[in-house]
Amino acid sequence: MDMLVDTAQLRLVLSTWLAENLPSESWQWLSQQVQAVEHSASDRTLFTTFSLITRRVGKADLCLNAAQFATAQTLCPGWEPQRWSVDQAARSWLLLHLPQADELQVKHRIEQLFTTSGLQELIALHQTLPLLPYPDRYRFWADEGVRSHMKGVFDAIVLRNAYPTQHFDQDAWNQMVLKTLFVESELQPIYGFDGRRNAQLARMAIDYVHERWAAKRRITPELWRLVAPYIDDLMLVDLKAGLAMDDLVQREAIGLCCVESQLPAAIALLAPYPGLVTRVAAIDWGDICARRSVVMSADPIAV
């Protein structure tokens, strides 16, 4: 499923936002460089501009109003540029001007950028992948981002990014979500999360729970969101055990999982905990995500 993003529209909105957000001197420099890259074959201009952007435009937050954010959502689902900085927006805007006529050339240039980039440059590249024309050409680099051990880079491709759900098959998706658990990033911002839940991933999540509990280590409470639609008899045992633990956020997450499953046997597990049922009725997975740090920073679990 390859959703085509309107490049002309993207260029237009990004240029409008950047013009509003940048001092005139920075904006002039950036416009000139982007024009040069659009109309010249010089690789050096592209690479030095790409690197120099932070120095020339700074790293302030990109300020957008509600209408501009709504426009972003319309152009590319899952895009949250109001969380970007001006240099990230500028790098995206530059990349959207790469000449596309010669497929080999543009693929080679993107490869060169990925293989010579620093931390912030890699983040900008991964954020931009779903916005690029012919995004399926860059699947290898998205995979490399998921393999990255630099958390900012990993988060840039996995969170608030439509690329994985649009281009990853189930195995790649499942490995990505599992790694998100391992590196303790949030699950809530994974775009298309609920729609990609599957029985195999629920099983992998439960195996991970067993492993962590055996080591007396905590798990992120968001994990139970993966389990909700696929609860089986074996998992009921784990849900029951989790509900008995001294860990309020995790108990709320399991409560939410049971309610969402609509499975009578799962809902019955909540009967001994009327207070929890009341709390669960008032929260959603976003609240669990917001409070996950409470769990992750606590002492090892008591057995």
Place this chain on the structure above:
Amino acid sequence: MTDFSNLPQVPMCIDPHIHMTARTTYDYLVMQQYGIVAIIEPSFWLGQPRTSAGSFRDYFNMLVGWERFRAAQFGIRHYCTISLNPKEANNPAVADEVIDLLPLYLCKEGVVAIGEIGYDSMTEVEDKYFRIQLEMAKEFDKLALIHTPHRNKKAGTLQSMAVCLEHGIDPRKVIVDHANEETVKDILDQGFWCAFSIYPQTKMGNERMVDLVKQYGSERIIVDSAADWGISDPLAVPKTMQLMIDRGISPAAAEAVCYGNALAAYGQSGEMCEADWLNPDPIDQRQLFDGNSVLRGQAPVIPALSPQDSLIIQ
């Protein structure tokens, strides 16, 4: 979560020359506890020569990527210098390709200088690549970090400075490193920044360093560890700072040589300023420091690690 509440408040310091690719993440933890807030990692050789330019590219990627991330986890700001080092300049087949790579890296964020450059065995080919890179420093408006040779140090230091001046480089834009009692006066007299590497057995000891500051003052003098894969000490700067204060050097002078001067010298690059660690940009807070403030007096939240001297490993 590691509890820092009972740690003494240590003064901030900068280690402007340390090769972290050769060190463990545990070193970062301890460096952070000893007050190191920023480090500069010069590109150098790895202990044996690289056989292709691709190895250099991956090494440069580590300096601007992985190491920056590793340091940030401990609230430490990581900067680097990029160059073809003098030892490996002696393989022209690889060296030419590395020179072609440098423009891709020199204008990246956090690259504060071209370096380490200079001489190892003072060969003609080392001289050729030293000069090429000094011209690049001018072209890209970069500072230069000079590695002075271990053997034939005095002659090598004098020649390095003479070549810089011959190429029209402003000495205030050059840091001459691995200085000692024999070279310090010439370096300071000619207006260059003078850096000392506190490195056991081979370079400078910190008791000698205290005497040097007593004799020459603190102006334009910088202390670093040059810690690498050898028997070296990543805590050399904070330890030297403490020793200076213990032996009667004023706290202001100790702070200058262990913090302020490195910031003043490398701050000229426009790529390094105090706000980077005192008040990081919001985007860095979100993506680099994982939302944790590294403001002074507020310990960053770091992964729970048991001290290595503890019997229990959790």
